[in-house]
Amino acid sequence: MNSWTKAGFVYAHPDDESFLSAALIRQIADCGGRPVLLVATRGDAGQKNGDYGHVSKAELAAIRDREMAEAAELLGLENVVQLGYPDGRLNEAGDELVAAVERFLREHKVEAVFTFPPDGGNGHPDHIAISRAATAAATGGRCPNVRFLYYSWFPAMDSDGKKPDLAVETEPYWAVKAAALRAHDSQKYAIERYFGSLDRIREDRRHEKFVLGWQAAESEKEKRKA
Ligand SMILES: [Zn+2]
Numbered sequence: 001m002n003s004w005t006k007a008g009f010v011y012a013h014p015d016d017e018s019f020l021s022a023a024l025i026r027q028i029a030d031c032g033g034r035p036v037l038l039v040a041t042r043g044d045a046g047q048k049n050g051d052y053g054h055v056s057k058a059e060l061a062a063i064r065d066r067e068m069a070e071a072a073e074l075l076g077l078e079n080v081v082q083l084g085y086p087d088g089r090l091n092e093a094g095d096e097l098v099a100a101v102e103r104f105l106r107e108h109k110v111e112a113v114f115t116f117p118p119d120g121g122n123g124h125p126d127h128i129a130i131s132r133a134a135t136a137a138a139t140g141g142r143c144p145n146v147r148f149l150y151y152s153w154f155p156a157m158d159s160d161g162k163k164p165d166l167a168v169e170t171e172p173y174w175a176v177k178a179a180a181l182r183a184h185d186s187q188k189y190a191i192e193r194y195f196g197s198l199d200r201i202r203e204d205r206r207h208e209k210f211v212l213g214w215q216a217a218e219s220e221k222e223k224r225k226a
């Protein structure tokens with residue numbers, strides 16, 4: 001399907017991976033590829049719903065670690081690296097975050113990187129910070145295996161005339177995607193706001209879409225030759 005097998009998903013919070021790319025991750029794993037995930041924060045400043053209203057930040061972090069491990073198992077992620085930066089303040093991490101993403105990409109010999117678009121998609125400062133770091137790490141020349149950088153597609157891109165370069169149908173993977181989302185139980189109200197009931201697929205959630213943000217020069221040459 002793709003010219004790469006090692007895909008690195010670089011996100012800010014546990015659950016970003018299931019919101020944006022559960023079907024793609026499972027598809028890569030099913031096709032013999034090797035998806036790995038970097039999560040920059042433990043999501044301990046995340047919205048808590050009624051059942052979790054009483055837990056401390058440390059308890060919420062531990063709960064979200066367990067939720068992430070369950071989702072990772074369902075999605076077939078080969079590895080999850082948790083950086084443990086303070087949730088909500090990722091923009092303070094600066095160059096240190098770029099270096100951590102570079103280490104992750106090099107260690108796992110990642111060929112294709114997936115992250116948020118530069119505006120964070122929904123404007124969340126942590127999403128903007130991780131997009132900036134992933135872009136710098138992927139394109140800075142210090143991760144020679146990386147050949148492609150993809151951004152998650154958000155509806156606002158429609159008005160910029162942007163078309164997705166990669167679209168994965170969620171229907172064949174819906175059972176897995178829904179199970180991974182349900183694993184993030186502490187976030188169930190946010191998940192419900194975005195997806196509605198997980199028992200059926202909302203029309204606007206039928207695809208996970210991505211736009212190519214960058215590709216290595218030799219990949220462009222290969223493409224022209226083909
Ligand atoms: Zn997030």
